[in-house]
Amino acid sequence: MDSAQALETDTASVLMSDARQYLTFLLAAAEYGVDILRVQEIKGWDTVTALPNTPEYVRGVMNLRGAIVPIIDLRQRFRMERLDPGPTTAVVVLKVIHDYGSRIMGVVVDAVSDVHNVTDAELRPAPECGSTASSECVQGLATVNGQMLIILDVDQLLNTGELAVATNTPEERTPCNT
């Protein structure tokens, strides 16, 4: 929580300009960023309780000070090879806003990297390359220090497909669905 708070304090000064701050993390050697205002906290990897009959990228649920928070493996969400948790593996806890309110979810990343300021002008739209789930979640691309930074749309990322907020009655869902 402390790191997140410290980052948010920085945010205040940046908000004066039109730059936004993004928390970046590594995933299979590529750098991804999420809007820092959506980051609730960063946790080290901890044991999760698996949820039966859910997609593989839902690693399970974790106890976050009394709240039951689902943990999504971003590698598997993007159909990359799953990596066993190592010393740098972290869980970024994000606030996801949907039509009916908001919820809290955690994403597993290889390592948390940095915080970058990116103005909206610097943000380039992601080139169309098929409509895979992974490209829909990309809000845009930016270049920081000569490196490509993929900015993710948190709401798109964690609110589609299996993760969508159930609108139909739960009984009507089929078990073990995919």
Place this chain on the structure above:
Amino acid sequence: MAIDITQFRQVFFEESLEGLETMEASLLQLAEGTPAEETINTIFRAAHSMKGGGGTFGFQELTSFTHVLESLLDEMRSGRRLVTQEAISLLLQAVDVLRGMLAALQAGTAIDQPQVTEIQTQLEALWHGPVESAPHPPAGLERAGAPVLSPASGGWHIAFHPCPTMLQTGNDPVRLFRELETLGTLTVRVDMTRLPALAELDPETCYLAWELTLHGAVCREQVSAVFDWVEGDCALSLTPFAAPQASGGAPGLPSPEPAMSVERRIGLERRQPAVATETNSIRVNIAKIDALINTVGELVITQAMLSQLRDGFDMRHLDKLRDGLDQLERNTRELQESVMSIRMLPISFALNRFPRLVHDLGQQLGKKVQLTMAGAQTEIDKTVMEKIGDPLMHLVRNALDHGIEPPVRRMEAGKPETGCLHLHAYHQGGAIVIEVSDDGAGLNRDKILRKAREQGLVGEDETPPDEQVYDLIFQAGFSTAETISEISGRGVGMDVVRRNIKNLSGTIDVFSAGGSGTTFTIRLPLTLAILDGQLVRVGRETYIVPLVAIVESVQIDTTLMHTVAGQSTLYKLRDDYIPIVRLGDLFCVQQDGGADTEKLLIVVESAGQKIGLIVDALLGQQQVVIKSLETNFRRIEGVSGATILGDGTVALILDSAGLLRLAQYRAGTSIGLQRAETAWQAA
């Protein structure tokens, strides 16, 4: 006099509504032909309290209405008037009017005046009518407006000498005078002769007496009604005086304490809007509060003991520490139970409206129905109760409209003329069961089946078993009633009933024997927040099975396992064959290797159906707080929620009904498991 009476208004409303319920219940008892004196007394007392309270809070309409009601009841009480069916019907209507008035007053909206006037007129007509009970007396009918009973057109001299103790009973003369003032112009003269020296003055004693003059065409009853509340606490004499000079000079006369009443009135007006936003309150049995306080007391003692141990602790005190912790655990559990019990209310709160409903509907439909209720004291969570009222109401209406036949048809069928409707509530396991049964015509299997075929719900050549046929009535838009009546028959309802009950994680079943009645059985969980759980281990995962769902746990005897058609497995449990399933298979979790004889079979039940779950080990029992998975994720079939164990990890709580569905789904799609698994891996 800084007491702000508006703070008691909510209490007054609650008490009055309870009073109305008592009145209603007693009236219905009277209607059944038991004119017990005590019953009439009960009704009278309820009306009287309401009138007094209404006066105190300045609800004129309420007071004048209850006054007529009370006068009528008084005559019945003293035996001067016979209790007739007409009178009871009228009194019941009056109860409705009062309920409407109270609701309007509480919400700060306008009272339905025409209705009030109509019933009040009828009541007055009855009251002034010939004493031997004729419902519509020819003469008295005209007396709707200002009563002209006593010929005191000028006004009244009132000598009001309170007993010294009057103030101690909470009566405030100023309030009485203010009320009198609304009847006409009032002049007050105070008699201070009895007032002692200041040093000897007891502030709680009333030393004063008053001489009042009330100008205006007011009848004796109206005046004495004002003093009703203090009747026993004062000497009161009323003398009428004639009109001539009074009516002209009256308006300019000063009221006794103008500043006070103006200030009060402002207070009243200012608080008016607040009433509408009043939070829901709950009336709790004092015994429950006492139990709670006791438990908290014990908890404090335990805590003191433990903190004493902490200072200068060494290993010799280990046993004491252990005892202390045990005690702490016990206290915590008791505390939790007491707190939960505060939310629990007897189900009679939901059932109490039915006698009236049955009485009215029976008359409307021309059917004779006797309602019996059992287990009205069974306790149920307040939220559950609030939501069960409507479904129950629906079932009762249905039973009256469709179930119980008209007297003639009943006689033909060789049944007693009067139909029986029985409401029964009881606890079974961790659930509350409510049965609504009637001895009417029962469900017509052929008719339902024909209708279902028409609607294409059942194939032409299918002949489903009875339960499945009866289950069709819960389908949306399904109704077999030939005519749509005001009461039911539109085919909306039973599906809503089932959905509402499902939302409370309950179930509803119907059982019917053609020609001799129908029984609906509703099962609801007692509470929604905490449950007793059995921890089980499957592979590396820990799950919690609600204790209430577990029928038994047995060591597996492989000779009793039978595979049917190469797919599902049955287990012979004494004389029963139950389907069994590996929990690991259902949840795609790797179970321990090794022989089945080393594993355990947990038999769980849901809605009368049993299923055996094979688990690797039983771990222990504990109470768990249910946390929703839906808050941050979504519902998962077979899992009712999650909880946090002592070590901080999350464990899933299994839902036996969902597991059953999951198992049936797997068994239904013969290669369901493989297909699911491959699809799952592909995802």
